[in-house]
Amino acid sequence: MAALSDKLADAYQNARPRYPIDWFTKLAARTGQHKLAWDVGTGNGQAAIGVSMFLHLLPKLAEYFEKVVATDINEAQLKRAVKHERISYHHTPTTMSEDQMVALVGGDNSVDLIVAAQAVHYFDLAPFYNITKRVLRKEGGLIAVWVYNDLVISPEVDAIMKRLVDSTFPFRTPIMNLAFDGYKTLPFPFEGVKGMGCEGKPITLDIPHKLSLKGFIGFLRSWQPAMKAKERGVELVTEDLINRFEEAWGDDDDVKDIFYKAHMIVGKLSASDIERHRKRFESNCVVTKLKDSNNSAVIASVTAAAFAGVAAYCAYSARKNA
Incomplete structure (x- = not known):
């Protein structure tokens, strides 16, 4: 948008x-x-x-x-x-x-x-x-x-709006x-x-909804099709169009009940979506367990190597002192 x-x-x-x-x-x-x-x-x-x-x-x-x-x-x-x-x-x-x-x-x-x-x-x-x-x-x-x-306001306003909607077709x-x-x-x-x-x-x-003429004009000017047309150099919400809407609206201060x-x-x-999610979840669990298992194996190997190094050093020291 x-x-x-x-x-x-x-x-x-x-x-x-x-x-x-x-x-x-x-x-x-x-x-x-x-x-x-x-x-x-x-x-x-x-x-x-x-x-x-x-x-x-x-x-x-x-x-x-x-x-x-x-x-x-x-x-x-x-x-x-x-x-x-x-x-x-x-x-x-x-x-x-x-x-x-x-x-x-x-x-x-x-x-x-x-x-x-x-x-x-x-x-x-x-x-x-x-x-x-x-x-x-x-x-x-x-x-x-x-x-x-679509908006339903009044027969007079709706007729003008329909022509405006039709004019947006090339810009949609x-x-x-x-x-x-x-x-x-x-x-x-x-x-x-x-x-x-x-x-x-x-x-x-x-x-x-309740809508005033001012609110309606604001709607038109912030309307995406009109904005897209303007980006291409075409002004759909012209002053002439606004004047026609004002005449069809009646009293400028009239707030209308619209739809x-x-x-x-x-x-x-779907059931197939849920099944795919289940398989994906189980697959992720397996990967996580493998990672945890691998991490545990690495830690165990490092720990064993460290103990082996300490034992070897102690044996060396004992022989040297003897």
């Missing part, structure tokens, strides 16, 4: 919705334990806050996620992350190795829930899925990814098309969870 300036990062935070708490309720109900969650690509922490606030908002749950690790490559976003005692935020540059990421998150077989909200289409999927399959708890762990790719990357397609073509190598989507068949959900259209897929490790 392109790094945002401080100004655009502020606009991004103000325009983006908070995810409905019932999403996290349902996800928590499906996980086997509630010790650790990982919000990857956290941005300004919207999903992380949703994951971490079960204790305060949902007292009827028997167990809660005790800790949330929230990571992102974008430092400007992390500066604006909402602080919470259960969340630890970490900047994760692309130079980090797979082993470093695994250790940072919590280690192999440690994470109960992984969330990638409006983010996974920006990832290098192969290494991300490798890390995910290592850290995800083998029994009862879940990974949930979602994207929102394959990554962006994953989002525009609502993750229908997203590779997702996990076993589907009943009623919560699967590879090729995400579920569609609404995200209610973002979201698409979600939830998965878990």
Whole structure:
């Protein structure tokens, strides 16, 4: 994802919705334990806050996620992350190795829930899925990814927005098309969870939000397709376009009830994934035992040699004195 300036990062935070708490309720109900969650690509922490606030908002749950690790490559976003005692935020540059990421998150077989909200289409999927399959708890762990790719505001505003969306087509990357397609073509190598989507068949959900005209314009200017077009010398969010949106909006001070259209897929490790992890774990144990065994053999050899040297010296001294 392109790094945002401080100004655009502020606009991004103000325009983006908070995810409905019932999403996290349902996800928590499906996980086997509630010790650790990982919000990857956290941005300004919207999903992380949703994951971490079960204790305060949902007292009827028997167990809660005790800790949330929230990571992102974008430092400007992390500066604006909402602080919470259960969340630890970490900047994760692309130079980090797979082993470093695994250790940072919590280690192999440690994470109960992984969330990638409006983010996974920006990832290098192969290494991300490798890390995910290592850290995800083998029994009862879940990974949930979602994207929102459309706004429903009013017939007048929606018609102008559709023309703007169509104008972004020449500037979209394959990554962006994953989002525009609502993750229908997203590779997702996990076993589907009943009623919560699967590879090729995400579920569609609404995200209610209140949005002012100023917030909407901020959304447009921090919108990735518009930013990509601007990088190529084309300004899609022109003053003329903004004027048309203002006319369609009505009262500038009117805060509208809108909906973002979201698409979600939830998965878990397959039996074959779990078996591969078991073999990998056993293999590592064997290597560790061999190393320990070799180290013990070396120590024993050195110790024996030392004692032999001392004995020889004592024998030499005895003969010399005699």
